[in-house]
Amino acid sequence: MILIFLSHCRSWLERVWRKLLGWKGCPSIMITATGGGEMIDPDNHLPDLTGFVSKNSPNPIAQGSFADVWNCTYTAFKRQGLEVAVKCIRIDVVTDDSRARITQRLLDDFHARKQLRHKNILPLLGFSHEFGLLPAMVSPWIHNGSLTTYLAHNFIDLTIDSKLRILRQVAGAIGYLHSKGVVHGDLTANNILIDSKHNAHVADHGILTMCSELSGTSYIRSNVRWAAPELFEVPENEELSTAPKPASDIYSFGCIMLQVMTGRPPYADVRSDHQVTVLIIKGKKPSRPTNPPVADSFWDYIEKCWSDAASRPSAVEVLSFLDQIMPADMKFALLSWVKEGWQGE
Structure with missing residues (x-):
């Protein structure tokens, strides 16, 4: 529990540090014609969007078997906000070791998912550590829903x-x-x-x-x-x-x-x-x-x-x-x- 608390403190300090300094390494997102977003990323790496995604409501807009979905806004330093969907995975985390193992598995999956590019597959913009114990996926918000x-x-x-x-x-x-x-x-x-x-x-x-x-x-x-x-x-x-x-x-x-x-x-x-x-x-x-x-x-x-x-x-x-x-x-x-x-x- 102490390690989890310290991890949250470190994440919070990193977010504050980035925002105060106007972090130059902030990932950029281009708004597409459909109103969604696409990461401007020539190397196709997976950006950490922690500190740049905020909830638009106090409760998730949808809940599934393994995840909650939040309507959020991505705001880079001095840039216009972009509406995004954040999917927060819900899996029981019993110990610090299991949390580390599951986190790594999720990040490995996210990295592999980022490499998939097709016009009819929802792109993964990045991930965030602000939505629970496990990293959450950040994707464009699709306005007509399912x-x-x-x-x-x-x-x-x-x-x-x-x-x-x-x-x-x-x-x-x-x-x-x-x-x-x-x-x-x-x-x-x-x-x-x-x-x-x-x-x-x-x-x-x-x-x-x-x-x-x-x-x-x-x-x-x-x-x-x-x-x-x-x-x-x-x-x-x-x-x-x-x-x-x-x-x-x-x-x-x-x-x-x-x-x-x-x-x-x-x-x-x-x-x-x-x-x-x-x-x-x-x-x-x-x-x-x-x-x-x-x-x-x-x-x-x-x-x-x-x-x-x-x-x-x-x-x-x-x-x-x-x-x-x-x-x-x-x-x-x-x-x-x-x-x-x-x-x-």
Whole structure:
């Protein structure tokens, strides 16, 4: 406890020292056209933003299985503030040794994450030590929120072209991650963010897997409705569960396809996650919607993403399908539904 107290004192003194002297080494952030930020960093190193990020409210704006998210402002010395999101990882820290070990694992992950660059992956701007015992991630604030929120507010006005565009962007990001040997492991509509230009940004890749390993808990948390069936299997050995693989992301992407085309999450007619878990263990997939309908070719491909892990397409194949599918075919299914007199729920 004394070491933790001294560490906090040292961090506080460093912050005061930097601000008093107008620290020249302060990292710079460029505001992008979408209202987010991008670190001006030719060496692609991971900046320590401790002392330059302040909370905009006394409470986090969102809480997940392993993290709290804060709306904050990044303010460099004599520079205009930039709205950012700070994700504070929540893992039990029992001893100083465990804190040091977990901190190093997080920083190693952050450094690796900083090297990933794709237009549809949420960039990591840096980290901060001001949000708890463990370092927190600092990312651009994305104003339209999650894909779940975006669909809830805009689904009626979204065209087929707009929906396909979002799916292509997400598939492209997942394909890039897989090409770098990275499995997302928690792909849901809650971890896809939509910016002011209506572009999708995949966030939180690998976070659930890393936190599950560090805390010794399941890879299944709040992502039940999007999770691949193999992640529910408990092996005979002492391992808690099967780690997510690229094929697991593809299953989840099939659920994203369904949600984008219908505006509703998988198993939307099932109230509790516990009931969903029972259905998944029994091998029951989400049922095909009729209101609104999904075109035959599109539904067939969703089911292909939900097939046995070995039979699922790769992310590259998914993107190829989305590039080739004709929006006119999708519109025809919707027009047929309207002509037949279906009423919205």
